[in-house]
Amino acid sequence: MFGRLKRHDRLKPPPLPRELPPREAPLPFEGVLANLVQEPHPLGDAMEAARTDLPRVDNMGVTGDARDLFAVTDRLSAAIQQAFPESLCGAGCSACCQYPVGLFDIDRAEWEVIRRHIREAWTPRERSEFLERFERDFGPYRLKLRILDALMTFPLPVTSRPEGLPLACPFLKDDRCSVYAARPIVCRTFGLYSVLRSGRKESHLYACEKQAVTLNEALSKEGPRIMPPSVNPIRLALVRFLSFKARLIPLWVWQDFPRDRG
C-alpha cells in the first residue's frame, strides 16, 4: 500500500498512499510514517527521538541535551523545517510575533526562563533600553492590561485588545526575538506542527494564516493533504513544568523589572 522512500526523497514529504482520493481528510504524519518507513528518514528519526526523550525531560533551557524540553523541541522543529522547505517559518519572518501576542499569557515556569535570560545574558544597557521602549509602548495601557489579566479569559478575543496597544510582542526588536534562546514553547512550535484540540476529532495546522496556506499547498502536492507531526506530546511534556500561574507578558515584566530598579 505504501511506497518505499527513495534516497533523493529524504528531505521531501514522503509519498502518499495512492488509493486515497484528494479530498479525503488529512492524514496524520505519524500514521503515514509508521506505515511507510522501511529505511531511515530524517523526520522519522527525529520523531522517534522526540518520542523517547519527551517523557524524560527534566528541565527547560538548562542542559541543552535530551533532558531539555527546549532542546528536544528545537531538534524536532528543525527536522520538520528540513522536511518541508516550503515552510515560511524561519529567519526573516516574525509574523507570529506581531499579533495578538502583545497580549499573550505565559506560565510562571516559562517566564522564569525569560527572566533569567534577561538578567544573565543581557547587558545593563540592553536591559535599560528594553525597559525604556517597553514603558513607552506598554506603559499607557498598564491599568487596562491589569484588568484584562484579572479577567483571565484566554485566549483573549481580538476585540478585547485596548485601542492603540502595540501589536507586537514586547521582546520583538528590529524584527528579531531578543529572548530567542529563552523563548517559550509556543514560539518554538507555532507554524510547524499540527494540533488536536480537546473535543475535536481532526487535527489542524498550528500556524498563522499565511503559513497554513503555504504549508497546505506543499502538503497537498502529491495527493491527499497530510498533517505535520502533532504538537500535543510537546504540550503534554510542558505541562509537567507548569506552575499554573499564567499572566500576560507585560505584567510579568512590570512585576520583575520595575522601571526604577532596571
Ligand code: SF4
Ligand atoms: S518571545 Fe520572541 S519568538 Fe516569542 S512572540 Fe515574542 S518575539 Fe516572538
